[in-house]
Amino acid sequence: MHKERAGFQTLVAKVKSYSPQADLSVLERAFKFAYDAHSGQLRESGEDYISHPIEVALILTDIQMDIETLTATLLHDVVEDTGISIEEIAQNFGPLVAHLVDGVTKLSRLDFKNKQEQQAESLRKMFLAMAEDLRVILIKLADRLHNMRTLKFRPQVKQKVTAKETLDIYAPLAHRLGISRIQWELEDLAFRYLEPEAYKDIATKVAAKRIDREAIIAHALGTLRNQLDEVGIKADIQGRPKHFYSIYRKMMAGRGFDEIFDLTAIRLIVDSVKDCYGVLGLVHNVWRPIPGRFKDYIAMPKPNLYQSLHTTVVGERGEPLEIQIRTLEMHRIAENGIAAHWGYKEGARPDKAFVSKLTWLRSILEWQQELRGAEEFVDGLRIDLFADEVFVFTPKGDVIDLPVGSIPLDFAYRVHTDIGHRCVGAKVNGRMVPLTHELKTGDIVEVVTTKQMGGPSRDWIKMVRTPQARSKIKQWFKKEQKSENIDKGRDLLERELKRLGHLADDIMDEAFLTEVAEQLTYLSDEDMLAAIGHGGASVIHIVNRLVALYQKIKGINDAEPIAIPTQSAHPTSAEEVQVIGLDNALVKFSRCCNPLPGDEIIGFVTRGRGVSVHTANCPNLPSLMQQRERLIAVTWGSKTAADYPVRIEVVGMDRPGLLQDVLQYLTESKTNITSMQARTTKEQEAYVSFTIIVKDLIHLDRVLTRLRKLRDVFTVKRVLSASGGKGDDGNAGSGTEGK
The missing domain is CATH 3.10.20.30 (Beta-grasp domain)
Incomplete structure (x- = not known):
């Protein structure tokens, strides 16, 4: 326990340095509680587990967090990894600390690596937790930072996954919360594991120019100190650290290493806003400013409340010199972000005006x-x-x-x-x-x-850029037309049920409508009907759900349909797809959407060619709906084929080796490719379309999920129809893409 006790004493000393009046007894109790709870547990590094919460708390003292947050940090893993309950935390440390520990525990269970629906739900939960108490996400960011610092002890495969998640989720969050010291370290650590060769190359180049850079900065510092002394402005002048990932991003945008301005950078910290602008004038008087490189973030703070003056000037040797000017309070906010607004007092919280x-x-x-x-x-x-x-x-x-x-x-x-x-x-x-x-x-x-x-x-809806604007426009149309859409949706549903020979009055019972609406996650049956009315939901999809529910409740066998809408078509096997109400119908899969087992499907009675099967979200469905009398309900049979063609599109960064990476995965996963097309854009994006052979929707989802994890891949989608193509029914395709 000696090493852990020494770490805890370091934590206490750091808290005293910025909050001398803080009650440290609760930290002592939390340390002993966590030590006992984690007794016998080891990190992958071989260290006692208690070393982790201590290190996480030390990270939060760098941004001067309050005692309640630090107490919760020491306890943040006891519920997840031991038999301790949230109720025990509340009894020993109070409801607020228990609330923070509970929030971090729930965030630890979120999964950002699975398919898009699960990732989206995890992100939703994270933002709701942030809105409730932002300190929860601060603890999580510090937790992630320590895990990144010790990532070398994890298996190599997990290193890549954790580093990508850090760069995609946690580093941008730290940026948005204004915590630059955590953001930069997360970015550089993730970059080191994701792109080891590029990281090493940049580190070598930065080191090679260190002597020249230090000489330039030393000369500039001397010039600035002399000028400031003459006008009587006090300033703390310091060189700025270089962040490799920031350099890498600029190089990826097409800038050469020698063109990156912030390789040689100086920061001045002064007493007042007035002095900020005074120093700016002095800097521009000494060195020639580069046009277009001045930014006033004091007059226009960033959304994360960052403030500073930025300018880039031409130094005495002709080299670009980036200079930042800010007050001490601005510097504290720039380094600590939102944490700076809690102050040092126990129990202090940022006011609502700040959060807004x-x-x-x-x-x-x-x-x-x-x-x-x-x-x-x-x-x-x-x-x-x-x-x-x-x-x-x-x-x-x-x-x-x-x-x-x-x-x-x-x-x-x-x-x-x-x-x-x-x-x-x-x-x-x-x-x-x-x-x-x-x-x-x-x-x-x-x-x-x-x-x-x-x-x-x-x-x-297609013109705006922000999801906020798009959401408000869509909401206006839904609200303005909801009553009309409900009536329209109800009418469409009734007509479709009657066309298929069902008893619409029985099946459209309010209890059935409500249950199907809940299955499809609508807030009410009226919302579901309105969605049918404005085209946001497939009437066929909902009819299938209603009929299946009705048959289940009434005990009707699926093999004995309650409706016989038309005469039989050409005889054929019904092992793959059953046509409800038709025996021995000739069945074909439509090439416009290539249905897979697991897809919601609908049939279309063709002229002389039997029934063509489409997905319920086929882009040709709107044109097929114009001939509703020819639509017919179909279901997957008891036996499906082994191979189904499906088109997918991969969009990624246009870099050497991208296509090879995609093909290598498809080969390793034994996925057969029947065709391929590729193109690139001026924006350095690569579009690659494949037709592949899969067994069912689950197989396809597995392939898409793995492809999305490849480096520099932006999106991977199933393509339901080729632009301008035609389905088996002679209907023009719309180029719509599936999920």
Whole structure:
């Protein structure tokens, strides 16, 4: 216990350095409690497990967290890894500490590595936990940082998975919360494991220029100190550390190593905002500023509340020199982020006004409630959480942050939902622009509105960049037309049931509708009917569910259907697919969507060619619906074939070896490829389409999941029809993609 006790004493000393009045007795109790609970447990490094919570707590003292958070940190693994309950934590340390431990425990159980639906649900839960108490995610970030520091003791396969998850999820979160010291270390550690050769190359190049760089900085520091002494401004001047992943990202964007400005960087910390601008003038007087490289984050703070002046100048030897200027308080916020707003007092919490400034978190919590699809949620999150930003002004001077590529409509909906709905035009910097105009940092945007409540256009859904705006537009149409859509959906459902020969009044009993709505995760049966009415749900899919439920409740055998809608077609085997109400029908799979066992399916009676089988979300279904009398219910039979063709598309970074990596996995997984097409874009993206042979939907999901984990792969999708192609029924394909 001697080593662990020494680590705990280091923790106590660090807390005393920034919070002399803190009650340390609760930390002592938490240490003993955790030590006893983890007794006999070892880390993969061979160390006693208690060393981990101590190291995690030490990380949080670097950002000067309060006693309650540190207490919860020492206890954060006892519920997950021992027989201790949350109730015992509450009895010994109070409800708040128990709440934090419970939050971290639940986050530890989230799975970001499985298929998209599970990943989306895990992300939803993480953001809800953050909204409840942001300290939960701070503990989790520190926990991840220590696990990354000790990643070398884990198996190599797990190293890659953990590093990718860190770079995809945890480092961007640290950035959004403004905790740069944790963000940078997470990025560099993950980069080291994901791209070891690139990491080594950059480390070598940085080391090779160290002597020259130190000489340049030393000379610049001397010049600055002399100038500051002359004008009487006190400043702490320091060189800035280099972060390898930041350099790597800039090189991947096409910049050469010698073109990266922040390789030689200086930071000045002064007493006041006035001194910040005074030092800026002095710097520009001594060295020539590089045009377009000045950024005023004091007047326009970042969404994570970061403030500083940034400028890049030409040094005396002609080398670029990046300079940051900030006050001590700005520096504390830049390093510690949101943690800086808790202060040092026990029990202190940031006020609601501060939390409300975290617009990105509020935005995510707003629009995520409106989205049903996992893919839509994850794609939206990439925009709201991970995308680069532009900062624009309202006419009154308020700063609005938006993702790069945003248009005036995104701005209008960010200001207020009603302004977005009534938007008819926009002025940017006093000039009328189209609603598709791309906004740039520094633009002054004025929204032109109509007094009448006209409402948005459906075209806007495809035009806007932010998920927040898209969600509000969709919600308007759903709300405005819900009553009409409910009636329309009910009518479509009744007609479809009657066409198939079912007793619509019996099957559309409210209890059956409610149960099917719950199965499909709708809030109510009216929401499900409205979804049918506005085209957001397949009536065939819901009819199949209702009929199956009705037959189950009434004890009707599936092999003895209650309806006989048409005469028999050409005789054939029904081992693969059964046509409800038709015996010995000739059955063909439609090439436009290539149904797989496990897909929801619908049949279409063709002229002289039997029944063609489509997926329930086939892109040709809208045109088939125009001949509803020819649609017929079908189900998968008891025996399916071994091989089914399916088209998939892989989108990734256009780099040497990407196609080889994809083909290698498909070969190793014994997945047969029957055709392949590839193309690239100016944006350095590669699009590769394959037709592969799989056994069923589960087999396909397994292939897609593995492909998504390959390096530099952005998306992997099943393609339901080729653009402009035709299905077996002569209907033009729409190019729609499946999940």
